[in-house]
Amino acid sequence: MKLFVCQDHVDRGIDVIVDECETFPNLDQLNKDEQLSTACEYCSESATYIVANAGSNTK
Numbered sequence: 447m448k449l450f451v452c453q454d455h456v457d458r459g460i461d462v463i464v465d466e467c468e469t470f471p472n473l474d475q476l477n478k479d480e481q482l483s484t485a486c487e488y489c490s491e492s493a494t495y496i497v498a499n500a501g502s503n504t505k
Contacts, residue, residue, distance in 0.1 A: 450476070450493035452486035459487065459497035467499040474498075 447467055451459040456473070463471035474496045476484060484493040 448496055448498040449487050450484050451495050451497055452489060452491040453494050454491070455486055455488040456495055456497065459495070463497055463499055469500055471497045471499055 447463060449459040449462060460471055460473070463469070476493055476496060481492045481494060485491070486493045
């Protein structure tokens with residue numbers, strides 16, 4: 447599972463991964479190019495982070 451989130455929704459993304467995958471997630475910051483083309487899962491802002499379970503490839 448992988449979620450793209452903005453700065454305001456990082457906590458929500460972490461909570462969802464912990465609840466659904468029962469593990470603490472990886473948190474990686476998106477590079478500038480990825481930020482421009484990726485929207486947050488919870489709002490229309492540009493995503494800043496990828497929150498993913500340990501089994502997901504975040505790159």
